[in-house]
Every structure is written in structure tokens, then in C-alpha cells.
Amino acid sequence: MTTPLRRSPRELPPRGAVWGVLVVLVFSALAAGCTFAPPKPWEKGELARPAMQFDADRLEARNQEHVYQSKEAVSGGYGVGGGGCGCN
Numbered sequence: 649m650t651t652p653l654r655r656s657p658r659e660l661p662p663r664g665a666v667w668g669v670l671v672v673l674v675f676s677a678l679a680a681g682c683t684f685a686p687p688k689p690w691e692k693g694e695l696a697r698p699a700m701q702f703d704a705d706r707l708e709a710r711n712q713e714h715v716y717q718s719k720e721a722v723s724g725g726y727g728v729g730g731g732g733c734g735c736n
Contacts, residue, residue: 687695694700703709
């Protein structure tokens with residue numbers, strides 16, 4: 649009768665070391681995928697299109713910000729805010 653091949657516990661690395669190496673490898677793979685390169689000069693025209701902007705209609709966004717400032721009596725990012733009446 650033969651005994652199955654089995655390593656003794658002294659030959660195996662500790663489980664914490666294996667998990668630590670695995671975590672470091674996964675983290676470095678994720679971090680390597682997050683590199684950033686600035687746009688090339690020929691790509692800037694595509695990024696300047698209105699569809700690529702957060703607010704496609706700047707006039708409508710400005711109007712919405714003004715209404716919000718008037719109703720909530722807060723100052724936003726468009727200059728000095730007035731009182732709650734809407735008169736700046």
C-alpha cells in the first residue's frame with residue numbers, strides 16, 4: 649500500500665503570505681490600468697464638441713443655476729449671489 653503524496657505543513661507557505669502576494673498582484677494590475685495620458689492635439693477637436701460637454705446648452709444651465717440661487721438663497725459658482733428675491 650502506498651501513501652498519497654502529501655507535503656508536510658513545514659513545506660507550505662503560510663496562508664497569509666499567499667493572500668498578501670495575491671492582493672498585491674491584483675492591486676498592481678488594477679493600478680496599471682488606471683494610467684492617464686493627456687489628449688493629443690488632434691484629439692482635442694473631438695473633445696470640444698457640444699455632445700462631449702456636461703451641459704450641452706450653456707444658456708439653459710446658467711438659467712437653471714439662477715433659478716436655484718433665487719429659490720434657495722444660496723450662491724453658486726456663477727459669481728456673487730444675492731438675496732432670496734433673485735435680484736443680484
